[in-house]
Amino acid sequence: MYVAVKGGERAIANAHALLAKEGRGDPRLPRIGPDAVAGQLGVLVARVMTEGSLYDPDLAARAILQAQGDVLEAITLVRSYRTTLPRFGYTLPVDTSGLPPQRRISATFKDLPGGQQLGATFDYTHRLFAERDTAGPRADSPAGPPPAMPRVTDLLGTASLLEPDNAPGAGDPEPADLTREPTVFPMTRAERLQALARGDEGFLLGLGYSTQRGFGSTHPFAGEIRVGEVEVEVAAPELGFAVPLGRIEITECQMINQFKGNADTPAQFTRGYGLAFGRAERKAMSMSLVDRALRAEDFGERIVAPAQDEEFVISHSDSVPAAGFVEHLKLPHHVDFQAELGLVRRLRGEFDERAAAGGAVSDNTGPDNTGPDNTGPDNTGPAGEGSAGELMLAEAGA
Amino acid sequence: MNGALTDYNIGYLDEQTKRMIRRALLKAVAIPGFQVPFASREVPMPRGWGTGGVQVTASIIGEDDVLKVIDQGADDTTNAVSIRSFFAAVTGVRTTTRTDEATIIQTRHRIPETPLAAGQTIVYQVPGPEPLRFLEPRETETRRLHALADYGLMYVKLYEDIARYGHIATTYDYPVMVAGRYLMAPSPIPSFDNPKMHCSPALQLFGAGREKRIYAVPPYTDVESLGFEDYPFEPQRFSRPCAICGSVGVYLDEVIIDDAGGAMFVCSDTDHCERAVARAAETKTGETKAGETKEVPA
Numbered sequence: 026m027y028v029a030v031k032g033g034e035r036a037i038a039n040a041h042a043l044l045a046k047e048g049r050g051d052p053r054l055p056r057i058g059p060d061a062v063a064g065q066l067g068v069l070v071a072r073v074m075t076e077g078s079l080y081d082p083d084l085a086a087r088a089i090l091q092a093q094g095d096v097l098e099a100i101t102l103v104r105s106y107r108t109t110l111p112r113f114g115y116t117l118p119v120d121t122s123g124l125p126p127q128r129r130i131s132a133t134f135k136d137l138p139g140g141q142q143l144g145a146t147f148d149y150t151h152r153l154f155a156e157r158d159t160a161g162p163r164a165d166s167p168a169g170p171p172p173a174m175p176r177v178t179d180l181l182g183t184a185s186l187l188e189p190d191n192a193p194g195a196g197d198p199e200p201a202d203l204t205r206e207p208t209v210f211p212m213t214r215a216e217r218l219q220a221l222a223r224g225d226e227g228f229l230l231g232l233g234y235s236t237q238r239g240f241g242s243t244h245p246f247a248g249e250i251r252v253g254e255v256e257v258e259v260a261a262p263e264l265g266f267a268v269p270l271g272r273i274e275i276t277e278c279q280m281i282n283q284f285k286g287n288a289d290t291p292a293q294f295t296r297g298y299g300l301a302f303g304r305a306e307r308k309a310m311s312m313s314l315v316d317r318a319l320r321a322e323d324f325g326e327r328i329v330a331p332a333q334d335e336e337f338v339i340s341h342s343d344s345v346p347a348a349g350f351v352e353h354l355k356l357p358h359h360v361d362f363q364a365e366l367g368l369v370r371r372l373r374g375e376f377d378e379r380a381a382a383g384g385a386v387s388d389n390t391g392p393d394n395t396g397p398d399n400t401g402p403d404n405t406g407p408a409g410e411g412s413a414g415e416l417m418l419a420e421a422g423a
Numbered sequence: 424m425n426g427a428l429t430d431y432n433i434g435y436l437d438e439q440t441k442r443m444i445r446r447a448l449l450k451a452v453a454i455p456g457f458q459v460p461f462a463s464r465e466v467p468m469p470r471g472w473g474t475g476g477v478q479v480t481a482s483i484i485g486e487d488d489v490l491k492v493i494d495q496g497a498d499d500t501t502n503a504v505s506i507r508s509f510f511a512a513v514t515g516v517r518t519t520t521r522t523d524e525a526t527i528i529q530t531r532h533r534i535p536e537t538p539l540a541a542g543q544t545i546v547y548q549v550p551g552p553e554p555l556r557f558l559e560p561r562e563t564e565t566r567r568l569h570a571l572a573d574y575g576l577m578y579v580k581l582y583e584d585i586a587r588y589g590h591i592a593t594t595y596d597y598p599v600m601v602a603g604r605y606l607m608a609p610s611p612i613p614s615f616d617n618p619k620m621h622c623s624p625a626l627q628l629f630g631a632g633r634e635k636r637i638y639a640v641p642p643y644t645d646v647e648s649l650g651f652e653d654y655p656f657e658p659q660r661f662s663r664p665c666a667i668c669g670s671v672g673v674y675l676d677e678v679i680i681d682d683a684g685g686a687m688f689v690c691s692d693t694d695h696c697e698r699a700v701a702r703a704a705e706t707k708t709g710e711t712k713a714g715e716t717k718e719v720p721a
Contacts, residue, residue, distance in 0.1 A: 034504050104465040109437055205443075207460035207635060210563050336561055346633040349470030350550070356472065356502050359676055360495045360532045360691055364594035364613040366677065367659055372588055 048093040062086035071274075071303025072096060076344060077103030078204065078223050080273050080302050097225075097348045104345055108204065115200060117258045117267055121277050122176045124253040131177050132247040133281060139174030144252060145304070177249040178279045178296065187281065187294045210336050217319055217339060218312075222300060224342030226308045232332040232342075233314030241318045241330030245297065248281035252304055276301050278309035282317045285324050295324060434481040435513040440464055444482035444637070448628060451639035456601030457569070458552050463635040473506055475630030476529045476548035479637065480510065483544065483628070484527060489517045491525035496533035496674065496691035503531070520694050532595070534616040536673050536695040539625035541642065547610040549631035552638060554598045554608040574606045577649065585654050594659060600647045601640055609646075615659045615674050620646040665690045668699035 049056070063070055063086035073085040077100045085103060092098035128144025131137055143149075181187040201216045208216065221229065236243055254274050258267040278299035286292030297317025299309035318332040331337055341347060432438065447461035466474045466481075473494075484490065490510055494503035498520040506529060507518050519525050522537035531548040539545060555565045558576045568576070577598055584592040597614035601607045609620060610629060620627065620640060627640040640646060650656035664671040666687040673695060675688040690696035 033499060034508060037501060037504055037508075101465070101469065105467045108440075108464040108466075109431060109435070111437060111439070204462065204464075206462050208462075209460055336563065340562075345465060346470035349472060349474070350633055351471075352469060353471035353550070356531075357495050357500055358532070358611075360613055360674065361595040361611050363675070363677055363691075364615070364659055368590070368592060368594045372590070372592075375589065 044093075048091075057090060059083060059086040059090060062089050068304055069096065071276075071301065071305045072226060072308065073099045073103060074302040075305055075308060076100045076223055076225065077107065079103050079107040082303075097344045101345050101348070112202070112205065114259060116270065117260055119255040119257060119275070121251065121255060121275070122174070122179060124251065124255045124275075125171045126174055126251045126253040127274075128252040129174055129249065130247075130251075131249045133177065133249075137177060137180065139172045146306075174251075176251075176279065178281070181248075181281070181294065185291070185293065188296055208339075210339070212335065212339065214316075214320070217335065218298065218300075218316060220339045220342060221312045221315055224312070224315075225344035225347065226305075226311065228342050228344070228347075229311035229315050230307060232318070232338060233311035235330065236314050236318045236332045241321070241328075241333040242283075243295075243297070243314065243317045244283040245314055245317065246281045247310065248279040248296075250276070250278050250306055250309065252276045252306070274303050276303065276305045276309045278306070278313045280310070280313035280317055295320070431513055433514055434484055435466065435509075436464065436478065436481045440478075441482040444478055447637045448479065448482065448639060451628070451637050452626070452641050454605070455640050455644050456599075456605030456607040456638060458631075458636040458638045460635055461637050463632045466632070467509070468505070470633040471550060472502060473529070473531055473548040474632030475634075475637070476531070476546045476632075477506060477509070477630075478632055479546045479628050479630035480527060480529050481513075483546075484510065484514055484516060486514075486516065488526045489519050489524055490514075491519050491522060491528045491694075492530075493528065493533060493535065493692075493694075494531040495676070496535070497693040499693060521698075522692075522694050532611050532613075533674065533691060534612055534619045536670075536690070536692040538619070539623055541624040543625040545623075545625050545627050547612075547627065547629045549608065549610045549629045549636075550633070551596070552608055552629065552631040552634050552636040554596075554606050569605060572604065574600075577606060578651075581649060581651070581654075585651075591650070591654065591657070597656075598649050600645075600649060602644050603647075606649075607638065607640075607646075613659060613674060614648065614656075617646075617648045617656070618658055622646070661688065663688055665696060665699075668696045668703065670695065670699050 063082045066086075066089065067082075069089060070082050070085045073088055073096060074080050074082065077085065077088070079085075081103075084106065085099070088099035088102040089096070092102060126142060126144065128146060129139065129142045131141065178187055178190075182189055198213075198215075201213055201219070203212075203216050203219050208220075212220070235241070237245070252274070254272040256272055257270045259270055261268050276299075280297035280299070282295045282297055284292045284294045295317065297313035297315075297320070299312030299314075299316065301308045301312070315332055315338060318330070319335055319338060321328050321333040326333070328334060434441065436444075444461060447459045451457065451459045463475065464478060466477050468474060468477065480490070490507065491498065492503045492507040492510070494500040494506075497503065498507075510516065511518055522528065522535040523540070525543065527544050527546060528535065528539075529546040529548065534545065553562070553565050555568060555574075555576060558580055559565050559568065568574070581591050581593070584590065593614065595613045596608055596611040597617050599607050599609050599617060599620065609617060622643050622645065623640070624642050626642055629638045629640075631637070648656035648658075661671075661673075661675050663675070665673060665675060667689050670690060674691045676691045677686050677688055679686050690699075
């Protein structure tokens with residue numbers, strides 16, 4: 026019964042108590058601690074941190090537990106906390122070429138300075154259920170400092186085969202912050218990348234995939250994917266040097282795409298960029314595909330596919346509003362529905378009146394519909410008729 | 424709110440954020456009906472569940488305020504209870520269900536039956552701030568249409584309704600023209616409530632959290648529901664009184680009472696209904712007990 030939706034504080038409190046009980050599972054089994062989640066579900070924690078826009082593995086682990094494994098709920102928890110934190114300033118740009126990669130691969134070169142390094146990856150694992158030894162690899166790596174691993178995009182960039190990091194004369198504009206300033210379309214690329222970094226992995230994966238299947242094709246190559254820890258530093262003008270804040274683990278993807286050029290400018294590969302917290306390769310790759318697709322206008326490409334449409338992509342990529350709005354349909358809407366119900370009844374009443382007056386409605390005047398069956402007691406029972414007649418709206422101005 | 428809360432600022436939002444929202448509100452009041460973009464924050468409830476209204480309320484609420492929260496006109500619907508207890512927890516202000524006692528009324532989908540008074544503020548939760556959105560999906564384009572006051576699309580839509588159905592087929596979120604300049608979405612209140620917006624002595628604030636827009640109608644501002652000379656705006660009306668309190672001229676909820684199509688119609692505004700019942704009881708006890716008939720409408 027609909028009135029059941031009307032609940033007091035007690036109903037809500039009871040629902041939440043039941044939720045907590047469900048989340049506890051079998052009380053005879055030990056409770057999972059946030060430390061265990063942070064340590065053993067690192068990829069999940071990375072996703073919550075990335076889309077929650079907050080690098081804090083402990084808090085993300087807590088959120089995952091409190092949300093009982095509902096990733097989008099966990100992300101919402103982290104976001105709702107993050108938004109109350111004061112912002113002190115920007116860090117310096119992180120230097121991903123300097124990071125000693127735990128993993129670094131390039132699909133565009135067989136070998137390159139610094140070499141290919143597989144690192145911890147699901148790639149090439151057989152997806153069979155198996156218990157694996159967790160002692161780690163044999164320590165046969167050569168001693169000494171790790172080799173320098175310049176970024177592939179820098180290697181290609183020196184020969185001008187690839188578009189540079191910044192367009193000539195771009196300067197160093199203040200980065201926008203879409204969590205603190207109103208978002209208005211069209212966005213700068215920096216703002217777009219922020220939105221994509223917070224964007225839902227599944228949504229971006231689907232959009233990235235759509236570009237590969239021809240809806241806004243960009244002919245991508247995975248120029249470089251690297252995973253590792255980078256130092257985060259903040260400039261302190263009064264000290265005159267940068268102050269390190271700590272290290273964060275990130276995944277970076279440099280996608281190398283379709284070249285551009287014409288009679289006036291030499292041919293050059295274009296780029297898409299993806300960056301995410303923790304181990305999040307799929308997210309970083311999807312992000313870089315969509316980033317490149319959204320740059321269609323920069324390269325004079327026709328905008329024909331969803332992934333190229335900034336307003337479409339950015340307005341719908343964030344899981345927090347998307348999940349909230351879809352799920353808000355659970356809230357009572359009976360006032361609006363009542364209004365619609367009133368109108369539909371009125372329209373039907375007018376339709377019936379016209380039909381009774383021998384109006385244009387010819388289908389309903391066939392023998393089947395005017396037979397005695399139709400006026401039998403089954404169809405004109407007091408219950409049915411009563412409710413249909415109750416809420417006739419008064420005529421205009423009545 | 425169960426469990427201990429970690430430290431949060433009064434009203435949950437930090438002071439910088441409140442200041443940003445208040446600036447957006449000032450601009451909104453200065454340009455009635457104009458949608459002001461603002462940097463909408465996450466709040467601890469899902470987007471689309473009133474986060475815009477919550478941010479507006481959080482930014483204007485002070486110690487002396489008395490807060491009422493309704494959803495579908497009722498104080499006891501779950502989301503209204505949830506938002507009211509949120510503010511009770513993070514602000515400590517007094518809450519009420521009485522429309523005339525409240526200084527701030529946060530609402531979803533209704534305007535109370537009790538007329539609002541000067542000094543009161545009503546905060547609407549808005550899902551879609553753009554009245555032209557379903558006619559033109561692009562924000563860049565609708566902004567341009569507002570700038571040019573080019574509202575032909577909406578009139579064509581209303582005309583097509585009339586051509587197709589014989590009536591304007593919009594029953595809630597019925598578009599209004601504010602101060603003769605901006606077309607505005609009144610939020611999904613039934614068109615029944617639209618006339619209450621016109622020249623209301625109360626300040627009307629609208630928050631759309633997910634869509635990151637704030638707009639406002641200052642007190643005593645013209646709010647005209649769209650229509651044509653030959654097909655004027657027609658607010659919905661009910662031909663029956665409330666089955667509980669007997670009020671007429673109020674918005675009614677249809678409550679299905681059996682599985683044979685039976686239904687009763689009761690006030691959507693629970694505060695109004697309760698007080699009407701109480702008033703009726705008072706007058707009855709005051710007078711002689713003449714016939715204990717319930718005020719069941721025919």
